């Protein structure tokens with residue numbers, strides 16, 4: 001008998017379940033990465049089992065494996081070419097729905113996939129909502145060659161920008177540097193507060209060795225925020241609308257609880 005969901009998992013689950021309402025038969029859907037996106041993939045898997053026909057474009061090896069496990073037909077972005085919708089988690093979102101992503105190391109594929117979609121929907125629990133981005137360390141994907149030089153250049157660059165902190169750390173996986181699905185490293189920028197996220201996103205990508213940064217500016221259209229009590233808020237930045245629902249779910253849906261991420 002699976003354990004009852006924690007409040008945080010309930011929040012992620014109801015956000016994912018609400019976001020599934022945007023998915024229609026025949027859509028090509030970008031599938032995000034991370035613990036919240038994993039709920040989405042499981043929920044979509046249930047709908048596929050009930051007859052929904054979609055093609056998923058995963059943003060990581062992990063998501064591709066989970067999507068296949070739950071019966072979603074997956075393809076590559078190059079095959080799909082353009083997507084109707086991408087649904088993904090985030091590490092932070094601000095009132096303009098600008099994001100920090102990449103806490104799980106998948107920012108590069110996530111940004112490419114989201115940018116190749118008509119709409120991007122972020123699913124999140126309330127802890128991801130911030131007034132100003134930057135408390136969550138900003139991930140920057142860099143190529144392994146000369147990464148220490150890239151780190152020094154990043155330190156120099158951020159010192160000249162409107163931020164609170166300036167520490168840059170190499171993300172580790174045990175005793176070795178973390179390796180992304182694209183074979184790169186991640187440098188995490190501990191900025192505290194990013195005064196001008198738009199400027200930062202542009203400037204970081206000018207540094208040789210930087211492949212991409214985790215700031216998603218003007219990419220996200222809708223945020224679905226879940227709460228531990230089953231309530232969800234849907235905010236659409238394009239039409240300024242905001243609505244609230246309660247997601248009813250059967251305790252039996254806790255069948256997902258032991259899947260983890």
Ligand SMILES: O=C[C@H](O)[C@H](O)[C@H](O)COP(=O)(O)O
Nearest residue numbers: 034035036089102104105106
């Ligand atoms: O690289 C990972 C992604 O950007 C995730 O979507 C992000 O880190 C949020 O992950 P989670 O839903 O596990 O908090």
